[in-house]
Amino acid sequence: VPSTNITKPAAKHDTTVLILGGGVAGIIAARTLHENGIDNFRIIEARGELGGRMRSMEFGATGRRTTIELGANWIQGTQVGDGPANPILTLARKHGLKTAESDFYESIVTYDRTGSVDYLEALHDAVDAYTNLTVVGGGRVPTKQVDTTCRTGYSLLGVKPRTPEEMVVEYYVFDWEYAQTPEQTSWIASSWANNFTFDVEQGGFSEDNLLSIDQRGFKYLIQAEAQTFLLPAQTVLNATVRTIAHSDNGVVVTLANGTNITADYAITTFSLGVLQNDDVSFEPALPMWKQEAIQSMSMATYTKIFLQFEEKFWFDTQFALYADTERGWYPVWQSLDLEGFMPDSGVVMATVTGDYSERIEALSDAQVQEEALTVLRTMFPNTTIPAPTAFFFPRWYSDPLYRGSYSNWPASFVSPHHTNLRANVGKRLWFSGEAMSQKYFGFLHGAYFEGIDAGERVSQCVHRGGECKSLPFQESVPNASPYII
Numbered sequence: 404v405p406s407t408n409i410t411k412p413a414a415k416h417d418t419t420v421l422i423l424g425g426g427v428a429g430i431i432a433a434r435t436l437h438e439n440g441i442d443n444f445r446i447i448e449a450r451g452e453l454g455g456r457m458r459s460m461e462f463g464a465t466g467r468r469t470t471i472e473l474g475a476n477w478i479q480g481t482q483v484g485d486g487p488a489n490p491i492l493t494l495a496r497k498h499g500l501k502t503a504e505s506d507f508y509e510s511i512v513t514y515d516r517t518g519s520v521d522y523l524e525a526l527h528d529a530v531d532a533y534t535n536l537t538v539v540g541g542g543r544v545p546t547k548q549v550d551t552t553c554r555t556g557y558s559l560l561g562v563k564p565r566t567p568e569e570m571v572v573e574y575y576v577f578d579w580e581y582a583q584t585p586e587q588t589s590w591i592a593s594s595w596a597n598n599f600t601f602d603v604e605q606g607g608f609s610e611d612n613l614l615s616i617d618q619r620g621f622k623y624l625i626q627a628e629a630q631t632f633l634l635p636a637q638t639v640l641n642a643t644v645r646t647i648a649h650s651d652n653g654v655v656v657t658l659a660n661g662t663n664i665t666a667d668y669a670i671t672t673f674s675l676g677v678l679q680n681d682d683v684s685f686e687p688a689l690p691m692w693k694q695e696a697i698q699s700m701s702m703a704t705y706t707k708i709f710l711q712f713e714e715k716f717w718f719d720t721q722f723a724l725y726a727d728t729e730r731g732w733y734p735v736w737q738s739l740d741l742e743g744f745m746p747d748s749g750v751v752m753a754t755v756t757g758d759y760s761e762r763i764e765a766l767s768d769a770q771v772q773e774e775a776l777t778v779l780r781t782m783f784p785n786t787t788i789p790a791p792t793a794f795f796f797p798r799w800y801s802d803p804l805y806r807g808s809y810s811n812w813p814a815s816f817v818s819p820h821h822t823n824l825r826a827n828v829g830k831r832l833w834f835s836g837e838a839m840s841q842k843y844f845g846f847l848h849g850a851y852f853e854g855i856d857a858g859e860r861v862s863q864c865v866h867r868g869g870e871c872k873s874l875p876f877q878e879s880v881p882n883a884s885p886y887i888i
């Protein structure tokens with residue numbers, strides 16, 4: 404039941420705008436309010452620091468600690484000449500973030516169940532196949548063809564991986580980015596997500612990926628940006644939201660400790676996973692059109708498994724692939740112990756995604772460590788590999804503050820679903836965050852642009868004395884070609 408505070412029309416609220424979540428979207432929404440002359444807002448954040456899924460930690464044996472990134476690590480798509488810049492790159496430049504260029508397709512070696520085997524040609528074929536997939540997928544937009552999965556797309560283009568090598572190179576080019584399989588992913592939306600970020604001819608930033616190697620953590624850039632405008636009183640840390648009550652008169656947010664905070668408007672930036680899992684409840688419940696949209700988008704999981712060893716025994720490239728007979732089994736290995744990265748750190752990491760992330764989160768650390776070591780011993784049959792000096796992996800999927808890593812667009816998520824996912828509910832409750840971005844879902848820059856958009860819209864509401872320009876929504880999502888049975 405909403406607090407009586409907000410049912411009284413003239414009630415004075417604690418603040419004008421509550422920004423729920425202190426990740427990139429929340430901080431940029433706050434900055435946008437500030438730029439629009441609105442400083443009567445508060446960011447409510449469950450953790451003890453800002454940054455959200457930009458999250459780092461100190462890792463390694465005593466005396467040999469390195470900052471590792473548990474979440475976002477790359478600026479994906481940078482800038483060509485004076486063309487459009489990824490806004491995360493702009494922040495990185497502004498705040499002097501230390502980065503290194505990732506070379507996914509040249510600084511790489513390949514392994515299979517017998518050890519080192521060169522199948523780089525298959526990798527280059529997979530890169531070409533993926534480029535073709537995104538060009539043809541993108542071409543379905545102007546011709547108004549129905550969406551389908553990337554698996555269908557690949558098959559129509561004659562790409563049908565069967566061998567462990569063919570499967571792992573496809574995995575690397577595809578799943579390692581979307582954190583789900585081609586079967587689970589929209590052909591059309593993944594094509595434009597790729598093109599709008601990486602393809603300069605389609606308005607993208609660039610093909611490049613910059614890895615943060617800054618020992619202050621990648622999060623430093625957004626925390627430093629927050630410092631430029633945010634006052635301590637505008638941030639409430641260690642405050643977990645349990646309930647968001649909304650009505651025509653405002654919102655009441657109830658925290659886990661029982662505190663109520665009232666506001667004229669709320670912008671939630673919680674991850675799609677949080678919205679899907681009822682970690683936060685809405686009163687009244689969100690309308691069905693909103694719930695259908697939330698449950699129809701996918702939350703994917705991308706898991707980095709960090710191992711530190713006394714001595715480096717592995718490849719001298721940035722990346723390595725491991726082709727198992729089981730697609731998705733510890734397929735991508737990334738070395739941080741390299742000149743220009745984190746030399747002498749002794750750190751190598753494996754990545755698993757999607758169902759394999761969910762699988763390992765249900766295992767103990769010791770079990771996952773043993774599986775990862777077994778793979779390394781297969782890759783390096785002539786090396787005696789000791790126990791690591793440190794081991795860690797984050798459990799994004801189980802974490803009630805995230806419930807996964809980032810959103811991914813499935814083929815069954817149609818255009819009106821997206822419209823409904825972004826739409827405000829009533830005039831008081833607004834939605835932001837990476838998953839709401841049509842062009843850049845999943846990316847840091849998606850969260851950034853959605854933060855600006857929500858900040859601008861709510862600023863308008865405030866300046867027009869409650870006359871908001873609502874986003875469109877549809878009560879129900881029709882079938883474009885209904886079945887005749």
Ligand SMILES: Cc1cc2nc3c(=O)[nH]c(=O)nc-3n(C[C@H](O)[C@H](O)[C@H](O)COP(=O)(O)OP(=O)(O)OC[C@H]3O[C@@H](n4cnc5c(N)ncnc54)[C@H](O)[C@@H]3O)c2cc1C
Nearest residue numbers: 424426427428449455456474475476477644808836837847
């Ligand atoms: C493993 C991983 C790798 C990634 N790699 C990249 C990459 O290389 N490049 C890239 O561009 N993007 C990457 N991403 C995606 C990127 O991190 C996200 O798109 C972006 O950080 C999302 O920002 P946001 O503000 O939308 O959400 P969030 O950062 O999730 O912000 C929401 C905030 O809400 C808080 N919160 C949640 N529930 C509650 C509650 N009940 N009460 C109070 N607070 C709550 C959370 O703690 C969080 O701080 C990666 C993400 C992960 C997890």
